[in-house]
Amino acid sequence: MSKQLEHDYIGLSEVSSMESSEKLTTDSEGSNGLNLKATELRLGLPGSESPERIDSVGGLDKNGYPLGVLKNLVSGAKRGFSDAIDGGSGKWVFSGSGGSETDLAKGGGLFSPRGGNGGGKHLGGSESNNQHSSLGTPVKNDVVPQSPKPMHEKKPQISAPAAKAQVVGWPPIRSFRKNSMASNLPKNDEDAEGKLGSGCLYVKVSMDGAPYLRKVDLKLYSTYVELSSALEKMFSCFTIGQCGSNGVPIRDGLSESRLMDLLHGSEYVLTYEDKDGDWMLVGDVPWEMFTDSCKRMRIMKSSEAIGLAPRAMEKCKSRN
Amino acid sequence: MGYSFPEEVLEHVLSFIDSDSDRNSVSLVCKSWHDIERWCRRRLFVGNCYAVSPAIAIRRFPELRSVSLKGKPHFADFNLVPHEWGGYAYPWIAAFAKAYPWLEELRLKRMVVSDEALELIAKKFKNFRVLVMYSCEGFSTDGLATIAANCRNLKELDLSESEVDDVSGNWLSQFPDSYTSLESLNITSLSSEIRFSALERLVGRCPNLKTLKLSHSVPLDLLPNLLQKAPQLVELGSGLHTKEVHPDLYSKLAGAFSGCKGLKRLCGLQDVVPSYLPTLYPICVGLTSLNLSDAPIQCPELIKLVSQCQNLQRLWVLDYIEDTGLNALAESCKDLRELRVFPSDPFGQEPNVSLTEQGLVSVSAGCPKLHSVLYFCRRMSNVALSTIARNRPNLTHFRLCIIERFRPDYITLEPLDVGFGAIVEHCKDLKRLSLSGLLTDRVFEYIGSHGKKLEMLSLAFAGDSDLGLHHVLSGCKSLRKLEIRDCPFGDKALLANAAKLETMRSLWMSACQVSYRACKLLGQKMPRLNVEVIAEQGHPDSSPDEYPVEKLYIYRTVSGPRSDMPSFVWTMDKNSALSSS
Numbered sequence: 001m002s003k004q005l006e007h008d009y010i011g012l013s014e015v016s017s018m019e020s021s022e023k024l025t026t027d028s029e030g031s032n033g034l035n036l037k038a039t040e041l042r043l044g045l046p047g048s049e050s051p052e053r054i055d056s057v058g059g060l061d062k063n064g065y066p067l068g069v070l071k072n073l074v075s076g077a078k079r080g081f082s083d084a085i086d087g088g089s090g091k092w093v094f095s096g097s098g099g100s101e102t103d104l105a106k107g108g109g110l111f112s113p114r115g116g117n118g119g120g121k122h123l124g125g126s127e128s129n130n131q132h133s134s135l136g137t138p139v140k141n142d143v144v145p146q147s148p149k150p151m152h153e154k155k156p157q158i159s160a161p162a163a164k165a166q167v168v169g170w171p172p173i174r175s176f177r178k179n180s181m182a183s184n185l186p187k188n189d190e191d192a193e194g195k196l197g198s199g200c201l202y203v204k205v206s207m208d209g210a211p212y213l214r215k216v217d218l219k220l221y222s223t224y225v226e227l228s229s230a231l232e233k234m235f236s237c238f239t240i241g242q243c244g245s246n247g248v249p250i251r252d253g254l255s256e257s258r259l260m261d262l263l264h265g266s267e268y269v270l271t272y273e274d275k276d277g278d279w280m281l282v283g284d285v286p287w288e289m290f291t292d293s294c295k296r297m298r299i300m301k302s303s304e305a306i307g308l309a310p311r312a313m314e315k316c317k318s319r320n
Numbered sequence: 321m322g323y324s325f326p327e328e329v330l331e332h333v334l335s336f337i338d339s340d341s342d343r344n345s346v347s348l349v350c351k352s353w354h355d356i357e358r359w360c361r362r363r364l365f366v367g368n369c370y371a372v373s374p375a376i377a378i379r380r381f382p383e384l385r386s387v388s389l390k391g392k393p394h395f396a397d398f399n400l401v402p403h404e405w406g407g408y409a410y411p412w413i414a415a416f417a418k419a420y421p422w423l424e425e426l427r428l429k430r431m432v433v434s435d436e437a438l439e440l441i442a443k444k445f446k447n448f449r450v451l452v453m454y455s456c457e458g459f460s461t462d463g464l465a466t467i468a469a470n471c472r473n474l475k476e477l478d479l480s481e482s483e484v485d486d487v488s489g490n491w492l493s494q495f496p497d498s499y500t501s502l503e504s505l506n507i508t509s510l511s512s513e514i515r516f517s518a519l520e521r522l523v524g525r526c527p528n529l530k531t532l533k534l535s536h537s538v539p540l541d542l543l544p545n546l547l548q549k550a551p552q553l554v555e556l557g558s559g560l561h562t563k564e565v566h567p568d569l570y571s572k573l574a575g576a577f578s579g580c581k582g583l584k585r586l587c588g589l590q591d592v593v594p595s596y597l598p599t600l601y602p603i604c605v606g607l608t609s610l611n612l613s614d615a616p617i618q619c620p621e622l623i624k625l626v627s628q629c630q631n632l633q634r635l636w637v638l639d640y641i642e643d644t645g646l647n648a649l650a651e652s653c654k655d656l657r658e659l660r661v662f663p664s665d666p667f668g669q670e671p672n673v674s675l676t677e678q679g680l681v682s683v684s685a686g687c688p689k690l691h692s693v694l695y696f697c698r699r700m701s702n703v704a705l706s707t708i709a710r711n712r713p714n715l716t717h718f719r720l721c722i723i724e725r726f727r728p729d730y731i732t733l734e735p736l737d738v739g740f741g742a743i744v745e746h747c748k749d750l751k752r753l754s755l756s757g758l759l760t761d762r763v764f765e766y767i768g769s770h771g772k773k774l775e776m777l778s779l780a781f782a783g784d785s786d787l788g789l790h791h792v793l794s795g796c797k798s799l800r801k802l803e804i805r806d807c808p809f810g811d812k813a814l815l816a817n818a819a820k821l822e823t824m825r826s827l828w829m830s831a832c833q834v835s836y837r838a839c840k841l842l843g844q845k846m847p848r849l850n851v852e853v854i855a856e857q858g859h860p861d862s863s864p865d866e867y868p869v870e871k872l873y874i875y876r877t878v879s880g881p882r883s884d885m886p887s888f889v890w891t892m893d894k895n896s897a898l899s900s901s
Contacts, residue, residue, distance in 0.1 A: 169398030169805070170780065171666045171696065171723050172754075174455075174481065204403075215399060220667075 201291065207235050207268075207299035218291045224283050228270065235299060272297045327352075331360045340365055359383060366390070367800075367825050369407060369431065370850065373879040374415035385424045386450070387416065391431035393828045393873060394778075395803055397455065400830055400871070402856060404886040409456075410437040411884075417444035425450035432456065438463030442470035452478040460485035461512070468494035476504040480533075489514035495522055504531035508557055508588070511535060516542050524549040533557030536590040536614075541569055547576035554584050557611075561591030574599040587611035587636075594621050604628035608655075611636040613662045619645050619673075627652040633689075636660040639675040639696065646679030650686025658692040658717075659683055666696070666723060677704040684711040692717035699730040700757055705739025709746040718743055719754035725781045728758040735759055741766030744774070751798075754778035764788035768795025776801040786813040793817035803828040810868070811838035818842060821849055826875035830854075834872055837865035842874070843892020850877050851892040852885070860890065 201219045214234050221227045270282040274293040282290070282297065334357060337343055347357040363386040366372060377387075391407025409431045416423050423445045433456050441448060448471045453459075461484060467477070468491055489512045495502075502522065507514075516538070523529060529550050536559035543558055562569065573596065577583070583603050592615050607629045612622070613636045622637065622645050629635075632653040639661055641649070649656065661679070665672045677700045683690060684707070691714050700722050709715075729736055736757040744750060744767050751773055755763065759782035767774065768791035775798050783789070790813035792802065802824065810833035821827060821842075836853065843851040853860055854871035881891035 167725070167806075169395065169400045170725065171663065171721055172398045172778075172780070173662065173666055173696075174397050214403070 203272075203294055203296050205231060205234070205297040205299065208301050208304070210235060210299075216297075218294065223287060224290075227282075231270065231297075231299070267302060268299050269302045270297065270299055327356055330356050334360055338363070362386060363425075364388070368875050368877075369409075369412065370879065370882050371825070371875060371877045374412045376878060378415060378419040382419070384416075384420055385422060386427075387412075387423070387425070388427040388429070389431060390429045391456075393803065393826060394430075394801070395805065395828055395830070396430055400805060402854060402886070402888060405854070405889065406882065406884055406886070407431045408884060409433045410440075413437045413440050421445065422447055424448060427452040427454070428456055429454045430456065432458040433463075434458050435460055435463035435466070439466045442466040445471075447473055449473050450476040452476065452480075453482045454478070455481040457483040461487045461489070461491040461510070465491035465494040468492065468499075469496070472496075472499060473501055474499075475501055475528075476531075477502070478504060478506040479509050480506050482509050484510055486510055486512035488512065490518075492522065493518040497521075497525070500525050501528070502526040503528045504555075505529070506531065506533040506557070508533050508535055511537060513537055520545055520549065526550075527552070529553065531555040531585075533587065534559075536561065536588065540573070540596070541566075544569075544572040544576035547580055551579045552582060553580050554582055555609075556580070556583060556586055557588040559588055559590040560593065560596055562593060562596070570596065570599065574602070578602045581606070583607070585609035585611075587614075589615035589617070592617060594618070597621055597625055600625065601628055605630060607632055609634040613638055613660065616640070616664075623648045629653060631655055634658040636662070638662050638664045639673050640664055641679070642674045643676055643679040643682070644674075646675075647682045650682040654687060655689060656683070656687040657689050659687075659690060660694040661696055662694075663696040663723060671698045677701060680704070681707050681711075684708040689714075691715055694719040694721075696721045696723060698723050699727065700736060700739065701729045701731045702734060702736060702739035702742075703731070705736065706742040709739075709742040713746045713748065715743070715747040716749050717752040718747065718750060719752065719778070720756055721754065722756040725756075726758045727756075735762070737763040737766065741770070744770040749773050752776040755782055756780065760784050761788040761791070764791040768792055771796045771799075773798050775799060777803075779804045779807055781806045783807045783809065786810050789813035790816060793820045799823075800825045802826075804830070804832060806831040808833055811835050814838060815842065818846055821846065821874055822876050824876065826873065828871075828873050830871040832872070833868045835866045836860045836863065836869050839869055839872060840865070840892050844894055847894055848876055848878070849874055850881055853890045853892065854888060855890070856888050 202215050202217050205214050205216055216227070216230065216234070218227070221230065271279050272282050272290070272294045273279050273296050275295060279298075285293075330353065334343070334346065337346065340363075343357060343361060347354045358380050359382065361381050362384060364377060364381055364384050365388045366377065367390050369389045369391050389409065389412060391409070392401050392405060395401055396405070407430060409428055410433075413426070414437075416426075417440050421444065424447055426441065426448075427450070431453075433453055438459055441451065443466075451467065451471075451474070456479075459482075464477075464479075464484070467474070489510075492514050495518075499522075503526070514535070514537070519534075519538075520542070523532065523546050530553060532546070532550060532553055533555065534557060538558055540560055540562035543560070547553070547556075577599050580603060584606060586600070586603075586607055586609070589612060594617065597617070604625065605628060608631055610626075610629060610632055611634075612625075615638070617625070617638075618640050619642045622641050626632070626635070626637075626641075626645065627648050630652055633655055634657060635649065635653070637645075637660070641661065646661075649659075659680075661675070675697055677697060680693070680695050680697070681704050690712055693715065694717075697720075700720065705720075728734055729739070736755075737760055740753075740755055740759070740763050744753070748770075750771060753767070753771070753774060753776070755778070761784045764783060764787070767777070771777075771792075772795075774796045777792065777796070777799065779802075786809055788807070789804075789809040792799070793813060794817055799820075804827075807829075809829065814829075814834055815838055839851050839853050842849065850873075852873045852875075853869045854873065856870060860867075860869060881893055885891065
């Protein structure tokens with residue numbers, strides 16, 4: 001589930017005409033023409049602004065996405081594509097793709113959104129990827145709306161609770177630079193000294209039993225709750241095991257709440273190493289003090305955490 | 321010709337040929353030239369440490385003195401590559417320890433270097449001179465201590481942007497008193513306190529020290545002493561922070577800077593107190609490179625500083641410089657070749673500074689030698705991009721990052737296809753390009769038809785369909801590195817252009833729509849590619865084959881699948897079964 005945070009974009013790939021013969025080919029999904037299924041688009045979350053969706057606030061398709069946005073997307077996309085059809089070369093020839101040529105000639109290329117050979121907007125078939133009910137930044141499809149709208153003045157990337165929830169690795173700046181900049185924001189002289197060597201805000205988080213560790217930017221969060229829910233998302237895939245009973249990886253809310261239970265319950269505790277090298281339980285000190293002193297974190301089995309504090313369990317539950 | 325060229329003559333001629341591509345051409349002329357060339361090649365560059373094994377490299381080039389290796393893909397810089405992905409330097413260093421006892425230089429980029437590897441370097445290479453670890457990790461100051469204690473002839477130690485486990489600052493004291501050969505030291509990434517007295521003594525006894533780049537923990541009052549001991553410095557990196565503004569310190573510093581008559585490159589200036597900036601004015605005219613990307617200097621002071629740097633060739637700066645500062649830059653710095661503007665508040669929802677596309681347009685108009693640009697901003701227009709393209713057809717590197725994704729032309733609300741199209745069309749020598757903003761497949765059409773010299777392309781949140789990727793793969797003849805994230809590219813374009821992948825160094829695709837099935841097919845049909853699937857959420861076999869893979873890294877190799885993959889990386893191999901190590 002956590003990974004979907006990073007995957008919010010609109011996939012509008014046209015694949016339907018392209019079944020036949022390239023040098024290497026796979027079966028194509030959705031080759032049966034018009035695939036304008038609401039379920040196969042990944043869209044912004046309800047609440048992302050889009051002018052035409054004003055009247056469809058209530059209408060949601062089965063994946064929870066506003067239908068109005070869907071409609072807007074398609075028509076907007078069509079306008080965007082018509083340039084490509086008219087202006088560009090109409091053919092896209094794969095080697096040895098006799099079949100596709102006819103399709104191309106007919107529909108003016110891959111981009112005929114409602115052409116005879118169909119090709120509505122169709123993603124590469126993966127329906128279970130569309131579970132973007134997370135706190136990811138909603139995707140704004142600004143593709144060619146009909147008239148300039150003021151929507152671009154607004155900041156559509158704000159979604160409800162975690163206003164700072166971000167796409168991993170975007171904007172593309174090196175983490176060392178983020179860390180050093182964060183501690184170098186201009187302040188009054190009095191404050192400036194306090195920031196000398198304030199240390200990294202990117203900290204590594206490891207989890208017992210997980211194959212690899214992650215890094216989180218503590219600056220993104222302002223409370224322990226935000227931090228712990230972000231960690232839950234990041235590590236939920238490890239605690240649950242990879243698959244559910246039907247062999248499909250679980251990516252729904254169930255795993256999150258289960259991890260929440262795990263963290264709040266007796267199986268795991270969240271600990272951190274401070275500047276002095278001591279391992280402490282997360283949550284004991286005020287947030288700012290924590291971010292100032294935390295060097296790295298570890299989600300450890302509570303059986304190992306017994307030495308940390310006598311009231312480890314209670315501390316864990318009353319965290320935040 | 322009935323006689324052959326004497327070997328010694330050819331070797332002598334070849335000693336003047338440094339460029340790798342020229343030497344590669346030489347080695348293709350005939351078998352004897354191939355043989356002569358390989359025996360006299362001294363420098364090797366391996367752009368992907370998994371493209372070739374140490375054994376093969378050693379077998380071909382038995383007499384190397386200098387090796388450069390790169391490990392992780394570029395997107396590792398942005399946390400897109402899982403931490404334990406790979407890129408280990410130890411196997412290379414261990415192999416070199418046996419084969420090249422006279423190895424002098426190692427330059428590593430984005431690799432994992434352990435303390436054990438550093439120890440090998442320190443103990444096995446008697447004439448070791450240069451160690452550069454750019455954006456590496458996995459070692460501690462203990463490893464550095466071993467290097468300092470043992471490498472008597474070390475000239476250069478450069479740790480830029482590496483993550484070092486800072487156990488203690490005492491490692492610097494491990495350079496023996498008899499050690500005087502240091503010429504270049506870059507320890508900006510170290511955060512622990514170093515022994516300043518040891519640093520002072522070291523600087524004082526190394527008369528050839530030209531580059532000194534320190535961590536920001538070095539206090540300002542130490543700097544004048546250091547500069548007085550090293551007036552021959554050419555490059556300096558230092559914070560300029562101080563707890564108090566002290567008139568004595570100010571004049572000491574000003575005097576020390578004026579004494580450094582040869583100072584050409586300056587960086588750091590973290591936590592600089594603006595009132596100390598005038599101490600730099602006397603050296604500004606000699607500066608060719610100024611990196612203020614860590615310095616919280618605001619626009620007015622920036623303008624004062626930059627306007628005095630008439631010989632500046634390279635400027636890296638935060639967007640505090642604003643459009644007005646860039647206008648001043650365009651007027652004062654006519655020799656400018658490279659500009660990088662970084663965001664001071666990249667995650668803020670609102671712009672915090674008045675930096676727009678206009679600043680870049682000004683610089684493109686005013687600086688005729690500008691060829692390399694990296695620019696973060698919050699808005700762009702097609703007309704601005706076209707203007708920049710027409711002003712500066714000599715651009716070779718153009719990386720634009722519009723901070724908010726999917727941003728269209730702010731004037732017309734169109735996609736930015738036409739603007740970037742103008743860039744590739746007019747800048748015929750463009751080698752590197754990064755796109756951002758709202759982009760359709762059309763921009764890729766332009767790139768495919770005009771980007772004939774393009775070697776590296778970075779894409780994010782762009783395009784509509786496989787056609788986009790197809791344009792790039794089929795059109796960009798010189799493409800070596802392609803990195804893509806969050807674009808709707810799938811199987812078709814990739815499979816149709818499979819052969820192209822063998823002509824490139826690597827392809828990275830994450831959060832795209834390439835199916836697992838396509839990966840398996842590609843791995844099966846292309847034995848000279850490693851098709852690595854990164855699946856952090858579990859074995860890809862546990863999902864249906866048509867599901868897209870999370871991350872995909874494809875690179876050409878003569879060494880087959882690597883044997884050091886972590887548990888979440890699988891190489892698709894000939895049997896189209898998974899092989900993981």
